[in-house]
Amino acid sequence: MAITVEKNVNGIEGLCVITPKVFGDDRGYFMETYNENDMKAEGLDYVFVQDNQSASKKGVLRGLHFQKNFPQDKLVRVISGEVYDVAVDLREGSPTFGKHYGILLSAENKKQFMIPKGFAHGFLVVSEYAEFCYKVTDFYHPNDEGGLAFDDPDINVQWPIPEGMTKDDLILSGKDKVNASYKEYCKEHGVQA
Incomplete structure (x- = not known):
């Protein structure tokens, strides 16, 4: 098996941290970034239909995003730099x-984060530059986009603000600046906050 899987991280059903086996020598390294057989053997039976990649500079915060009617399972990783990646459980019941x-994902640690449907997801770039794949x-x-405020006090994510920056220096899209609060989300969906 070319991976080890930590399942149900932080006691949250379905969230998994995947660490690939890396084969390295003085030439560099080799690893399998995805192997369907290994994933299925670990009970992670997903059919992926699209690969995405983004590049961002230090201080860019993307999220917290979700798809409302067409939710996605996501397998995320970083191929350059370092990000702090977050998933918030929004599964009713x-x-x-x-x-x-x-979790800190980086080109160095090569960890991957499996986020099932029903989660809001976002990340903050803590290195000078990062490339993110999912x-x-x-x-x-x-x-079909939805979003939660990254700094919502009821969710209380402790984002590791990059050195030399403050929360006000973080770079967000126009949409992310006006994402709903956790309480607004709960009210809209008729769930207890």
């Missing part, structure tokens, strides 16, 4: 609804 988990199980639907 989940015992960990509203709970989050964050596989998804449904196609992107531009009119």
Whole structure:
């Protein structure tokens, strides 16, 4: 098996941290970034239909995003630099609804984060530059986007603000600056905050 899998991280059903086996020598390294057989052997039976990649500079915060009617399972990783990656459980009826988990993903540690459907997702670039890759199980639907405020006090993500920056220096898209609060999300969906 070319991977080790930590399942249900932070007690959240379905969230997994995957560490690939890396074969290295003085020439460099080799690793399998995805092997369907290994994933299935670990109970991670997903059919990915699209690969995405983004590049961002230090201080860019993307999220917290989700698809409303066409949710996606995501397998995410970093191929250059370092990001702090976060998933928030928005699955109605989940015992960990509203709970989050964050992990440092980097080109160096080569860890991957498996985020099932029903989670909001986002990341903050903490290195000078980062390239972020992710596989998804449904196609992107531009009119289906939802978002939660990255700094919502009820979710309380402890983002590691890059050295020399403050929260006010973080770089967000126009849409991410006006994402809903956790309480607004719960009210809209008729769930207990």
